Amino acid sequence: MGTMSKEHRVGIADVAAAAAVSVTTVSHVLSGRRPVSERTKAKVLRVIEELGYRPDPSARGLRTGRSHAVALVVSDVTNPFYPLMAAGMQEVLQPEGFLISVCTAQGTTQDLDSVIDHLLNRRVDGVVLASLNAQDRHFNDITAAGTALVRLSGELDPRFGDIVRADDTGGMADVVAHLLERGYRRIGLVNGESDSAPGQLRLAGYHRALREFGLDVDEDLIVTESFTRTGGANGSHTLLNLNPKPEALVCGNDLMAVGAMDAIRERGLTVPGDVAVTGYDDIEAASLVTPRLTTVHNPALEIGRACARLLLDRLSGTPSEGVREVVLPQKLIVREST
Structure with missing residues (x-):
C-alpha cells in the first residue's frame, strides 16, 4: 500500500477508506473510548502507520472542547528545579496527548496576573502553579474559568484546586x-x-x-x-x-x-x-x-509526576471528595560542606 503524496495531508477519512472501515471506527481506535475488535484495531493501526497519519490537535480540540495544552507557571525558569519538575509532568502527560508549556512569572504579582490572563485566553486545559508569588486570587481566577488547577502553595481550600507539596x-x-x-x-x-x-x-x-x-x-x-x-x-x-x-x-x-x-x-x-x-x-x-x-x-521529578496525575484525574472527571493534597517526603543529603 503506497503513501499519500506530500501535497495531501492524510486525514481520518483517508485512513477509514484504506482500512475499509467507517470514520467512526477509526475515531474509536484513536480515542480508545469504545470497544473495537482486536482484528479491526490492528488493521486500522497498520494503515495509520503506512499512511503516516497524525491526528490534528486543533480539530480534536474542536470536537472535545479540549486544547490538550497544560501550562507550568514558575518564578525562575533558570532554576534547575523547575526543568526537572517539567520533565516529570511530561512523563505522565505526553503519552496522553498533552503538550506542556513552561511560563515564567518573575517579579510582581501583576506579572503573574498577565501570565494567567494569557493562559486562560488560550484556553489551556490545566495549570500547575509553582510561582512563588501566587495568591488566592490567582487560584480563584483559574478555577472560576473552569480550568483544572494544581498548585504548590496555599491552604487546603475546595475552591482552589489540588495541592502537591514537599515537607x-x-x-x-x-x-x-x-x-x-x-x-x-x-x-x-x-x-x-x-x-x-x-x-x-x-x-x-x-x-x-x-x-x-x-x-x-x-x-x-x-x-x-x-x-x-x-x-x-x-x-x-x-x-x-x-x-x-x-x-x-x-x-x-x-x-x-x-x-x-x-x-x-x-x-x-x-x-x-x-x-x-x-x-x-x-x-x-x-x-x-x-x-x-x-x-x-526535594523530589522535583516526582512532584511533577504527582501534579500531572492530579490534572489527568480532574480532566477525566474522576470523582473526588473535595481538594486533594499530596505531600512528598524529603531526604537529608550529607556531603562535605558541613
Missing part, C-alpha cells in the same frame, strides 16, 4: 538539626522571599529545630533575599559582617548556597573550615561544587 518545614528542620548535632550553635539563615510558601515553611523548619534543641532564635541571624545565587551571596555578606560571625549558614535553596560559598571565599574563608554551608533542593550543582553541598533532596 519543606520538616526538611529544613532536618538540615538544621544535622548542624546542631555536629556542634554548631551560631547558625545563620539565608532565606528566600518571606512572602513565598517555601520561604515561610523553611523558616518554620529553622525555628522548629532550634526550639527542639532548647535554643532561642536570634533574629539578627536571619536574612531574607531572593532565591538566587546573587541573593545568597548578598545575604551571606550581611551575616558574615556580624561579630561574632555565624559558624554555619543554612540557605533557602542550593543556588543561594552556591552564592554563600562565593561570599565566604571572597573573604578568604573556607567551607566548612571557617563556615559550614547547607542548601536545599539537591539540584545537580549541589554535587558538582567544591566542597560538595550538604542539602535536602
Whole structure:
C-alpha cells in the first residue's frame, strides 16, 4: 500500500477508506473510548502507520472542547528545579496527548496576573502553579474559568484546586538539626522571599529545630533575599559582617548556597573550615561544587509526576471528595560542606 503524496495531508477519512472501515471506527481506535475488535484495531493501526497519519490537535480540540495544552507557571525558569519538575509532568502527560508549556512569572504579582490572563485566553486545559508569588486570587481566577488547577502553595481550600507539596518545614528542620548535632550553635539563615510558601515553611523548619534543641532564635541571624545565587551571596555578606560571625549558614535553596560559598571565599574563608554551608533542593550543582553541598533532596521529578496525575484525574472527571493534597517526603543529603 503506497503513501499519500506530500501535497495531501492524510486525514481520518483517508485512513477509514484504506482500512475499509467507517470514520467512526477509526475515531474509536484513536480515542480508545469504545470497544473495537482486536482484528479491526490492528488493521486500522497498520494503515495509520503506512499512511503516516497524525491526528490534528486543533480539530480534536474542536470536537472535545479540549486544547490538550497544560501550562507550568514558575518564578525562575533558570532554576534547575523547575526543568526537572517539567520533565516529570511530561512523563505522565505526553503519552496522553498533552503538550506542556513552561511560563515564567518573575517579579510582581501583576506579572503573574498577565501570565494567567494569557493562559486562560488560550484556553489551556490545566495549570500547575509553582510561582512563588501566587495568591488566592490567582487560584480563584483559574478555577472560576473552569480550568483544572494544581498548585504548590496555599491552604487546603475546595475552591482552589489540588495541592502537591514537599515537607519543606520538616526538611529544613532536618538540615538544621544535622548542624546542631555536629556542634554548631551560631547558625545563620539565608532565606528566600518571606512572602513565598517555601520561604515561610523553611523558616518554620529553622525555628522548629532550634526550639527542639532548647535554643532561642536570634533574629539578627536571619536574612531574607531572593532565591538566587546573587541573593545568597548578598545575604551571606550581611551575616558574615556580624561579630561574632555565624559558624554555619543554612540557605533557602542550593543556588543561594552556591552564592554563600562565593561570599565566604571572597573573604578568604573556607567551607566548612571557617563556615559550614547547607542548601536545599539537591539540584545537580549541589554535587558538582567544591566542597560538595550538604542539602535536602526535594523530589522535583516526582512532584511533577504527582501534579500531572492530579490534572489527568480532574480532566477525566474522576470523582473526588473535595481538594486533594499530596505531600512528598524529603531526604537529608550529607556531603562535605558541613
